[in-house]
Amino acid sequence: MKLRLFIVVFFISIIGFSQEYNTAMFVSKSDLELTSYSKDSTANALVIYDYGNSFVDRNTFWLRVQNQRKIKILRPEGIERGQFEVKLYKGKSSEEKIENISATTYNLVNGKIVKSHLSKDAIFKEENENYTLVKFALPQVKVGSVLTVRYETQSKFMSKYQPWYFQGQDPVMYSEYNTSIPGNYEYHVKLVGGIPLDTNDVSLEKSCLEVGRNGYSDCGISKYVMKNIPAYKLEDYTTTELNYISRIEYELSVFRGFDGVVKKIAKTWKNADKELETDEDFGRQISKKSLVKSVLPESISLISDKLTKAKAIYQFVLDNYKWNGKSERYDVSIKTLNKEKVGSTFEINLLLENLLNIEGIKAYPILISTRQNGLITKIYPVLSDFNYVILKITIDEKSYYLDATDPYLVFGELPFRTLNQYGRLIDFDNGSYWEDIIVNDNSIKSHSIELFSYQDDHFTGRINSNSQGYYSYSKKKQFEENSITYKENSINNYTDIKIIDHNVNDYDKTKSEFNETLNFSLEPEIIGNKIYLNPFILKFFNKNPFQLQERTYPIDFGYKSIFMYKVKIDLNDNLKIVEMPSSVNYALPNNGGRILFNTNMKDEVLTLYFKIQFNRPIYLPEYYPYLKQFMDKVVKLQNNTVIVLENQ
Numbered sequence: 182m183k184l185r186l187f188i189v190v191f192f193i194s195i196i197g198f199s200q201e202y203n204t205a206m207f208v209s210k211s212d213l214e215l216t217s218y219s220k221d222s223t224a225n226a227l228v229i230y231d232y233g234n235s236f237v238d239r240n241t242f243w244l245r246v247q248n249q250r251k252i253k254i255l256r257p258e259g260i261e262r263g264q265f266e267v268k269l270y271k272g273k274s275s276e277e278k279i280e281n282i283s284a285t286t287y288n289l290v291n292g293k294i295v296k297s298h299l300s301k302d303a304i305f306k307e308e309n310e311n312y313t314l315v316k317f318a319l320p321q322v323k324v325g326s327v328l329t330v331r332y333e334t335q336s337k338f339m340s341k342y343q344p345w346y347f348q349g350q351d352p353v354m355y356s357e358y359n360t361s362i363p364g365n366y367e368y369h370v371k372l373v374g375g376i377p378l379d380t381n382d383v384s385l386e387k388s389c390l391e392v393g394r395n396g397y398s399d400c401g402i403s404k405y406v407m408k409n410i411p412a413y414k415l416e417d418y419t420t421t422e423l424n425y426i427s428r429i430e431y432e433l434s435v436f437r438g439f440d441g442v443v444k445k446i447a448k449t450w451k452n453a454d455k456e457l458e459t460d461e462d463f464g465r466q467i468s469k470k471s472l473v474k475s476v477l478p479e480s481i482s483l484i485s486d487k488l489t490k491a492k493a494i495y496q497f498v499l500d501n502y503k504w505n506g507k508s509e510r511y512d513v514s515i516k517t518l519n520k521e522k523v524g525s526t527f528e529i530n531l532l533l534e535n536l537l538n539i540e541g542i543k544a545y546p547i548l549i550s551t552r553q554n555g556l557i558t559k560i561y562p563v564l565s566d567f568n569y570v571i572l573k574i575t576i577d578e579k580s581y582y583l584d585a586t587d588p589y590l591v592f593g594e595l596p597f598r599t600l601n602q603y604g605r606l607i608d609f610d611n612g613s614y615w616e617d618i619i620v621n622d623n624s625i626k627s628h629s630i631e632l633f634s635y636q637d638d639h640f641t642g643r644i645n646s647n648s649q650g651y652y653s654y655s656k657k658k659q660f661e662e663n664s665i666t667y668k669e670n671s672i673n674n675y676t677d678i679k680i681i682d683h684n685v686n687d688y689d690k691t692k693s694e695f696n697e698t699l700n701f702s703l704e705p706e707i708i709g710n711k712i713y714l715n716p717f718i719l720k721f722f723n724k725n726p727f728q729l730q731e732r733t734y735p736i737d738f739g740y741k742s743i744f745m746y747k748v749k750i751d752l753n754d755n756l757k758i759v760e761m762p763s764s765v766n767y768a769l770p771n772n773g774g775r776i777l778f779n780t781n782m783k784d785e786v787l788t789l790y791f792k793i794q795f796n797r798p799i800y801l802p803e804y805y806p807y808l809k810q811f812m813d814k815v816v817k818l819q820n821n822t823v824i825v826l827e828n829q
Contacts, residue, residue, distance in 0.1 A: 214289065221411065224412060239390060254327075259324070269313040352409075358406075373425070373427065472515045476519065500588075502518065551598045588690065622650060623742060625742070627646070627648075632748070651739070678718055703718065711827050717819040717820075727809040736800040738800075746789075749788050751786055774811065778791045778792075
């Protein structure tokens with residue numbers, strides 16, 4: 182008995198004096214005493230424990246999902262984590278339910294643990310025709326509190342098994358999801374996000390469900406665990422969060438009834454191709470000569486060179502048809518488009534497909550999902566995931582992607598919204614296949630600056646700016662829509678220099694570049710007889726866009742980029758150099774990118790050259806610390822570079 186007592190006392194003392202969070206629903210004093218989370222010092226709250234258990238009830242055959250969560254409030258911004266919402270869907274013949282809601286707030290008051298329980302009158306419901314929203318707020322929530330929440334949802338809708346989100350807006354120490362799926366149901370199971378599972382156990386439970394006449398079903402039992410999951414924090418250069426938040430999703434593939442009926446729910450791509458071929462809004466709008474008869478002028482039809490003809494057809498569609506901003510595949514009618522001259526993405530690009538094909542240029546539609554719509558699963562066809570269409574043509578062994586919805590894009594350029602890695606090329610003769618959507622050309626932004634006179638403590642100079650590819654797009658659009666406003670806004674953007682005049686050179690919206698010239702004057706900093714000049718009059722990046730401690734999703738620029746900056750300072754006979762900056766040559770791993778900065782002095786002219794190059798459109802999360810350091814160097818170089826001059 183003494184030995185047993187010692188063990189119990191020793192165990193309690195471990196719980197009492199442990200300086201770590203307790204990853205279970207039990208709330209310890211240590212949970213309340215700790216004030217931060219070592220793996221994320223910026224966290225507003227911490228999910229210490231997150232548990233889910235889903236199974237089909239033996240009696241009702243409803244899907245039951247038991248939820249348990251323990252949360253630590255670390256900052257005032259995290260207090261709102263004490264407010265919960267659970268969405269329950271309504272069907273034609275059934276509604277989801279919620280049962281057994283219980284929640285408690287734990288606080289440490291004068292060294293003692295004080296509990297505040299959720300009351301029933303703090304639970305509210307909001308209803309509409311599609312769902313019921315159940316809301317409840319825990320009492321006495323403040324910085325330092327620990328919250329525990331338990332509830333169970335019940336659903337008759339088995340077509341989509343209950344998904345599980347391991348990751349969210351707060352870091353998670355431990356997340357576990359248990360499933361028991363009857364053999365009647367076959368699901369495609371998809372793990373989304375780049376975080377690996379710590380536990381992925383699978384077993385079989387015999388006769389988990391039983392019906393009359395000796396009918397039964399075995400169940401597949403799964404246990405999934407992730408630990409130390411960083412928060413998903415939105416940052417620049419990404420697509421929709423649905424692409425990357427770590428979770429498990431289910432899509433019903435086959436249902437087997439106890440009566441022997443088998444229903445195949447998920448399609449194969451062969452089935453999907455047949456469905457698309459006969460679809461009124463897609464297949465029946467493709468390669469139909471009758472839809473585009475006599476649309477093209479004879480001057481285009483008579484062009485003999487295929488590439489020249491393709492460009493002319495593309496420009497004809499841009500000039501004569503306007504996109505209405507809609508992209509979904511429904512109510513597609515090329516006949517209506519020809520009449521009204523305004524239509525959706527599918528109407529405009531399938532019109533272009535017809536016009537190219539009738540002129541002997543084979544064009545294939547590619548179904549894609551836009552950046553904000555999320556990546557398409559490749560595991561099985563879900564046609565509703567596709568919300569856009571582009572085209573692919575090949576001329577003289579070179580491929581071009583086309584989209585005729587935007588007049589500021591040139592032949593072979595795609596809208597930025599479509600740069601979402603891959604799409605499904607539809608070929609009804611040979612079968613569809615996945616096509617990677619790759620932009621091979623670099624988009625370039627460059628400034629060439631000359632400082633050619635220094636008088637009365639002022640430099641005068643000229644800026645020649647050139648934007649190519651995606652960097653020219655917004656400039657062309659703004660200038661075309663209102664050239665006066667564009668120039669006024671451009672002048673107002675320069676706070677460190679005085680703009681004397683501003684000219685846009687050889688503007689042509691059908692070209693993938695934009696050129697402008699600005700004449701200016703600059704007043705450098707003068708201390709004593711020394712002139713301090715930061716040569717970066719214009720900056721590509723005012724601050725480092727990468728600020729997270731850890732990023733679990735890719736850095737997606739969409740395209741490769743080059744930034745170039747060149748400054749020529751004519752010293753004449755009145756200036757001499759006292760101090761010049763050092764050269765820099767810094768590279769990302771595996772030729773991922775480079776920073777170059779150097780200076781050169783020749784014939785009384787000082788030249789500084791600066792180049793930033795990103796060699797990939799997308800970088801995996803492993804690159805994040807390197808990119809963060811890379812951009813730190815870029816920003817510091819632009820902000821801290823100084824040339825010291827003095828009068829001769």
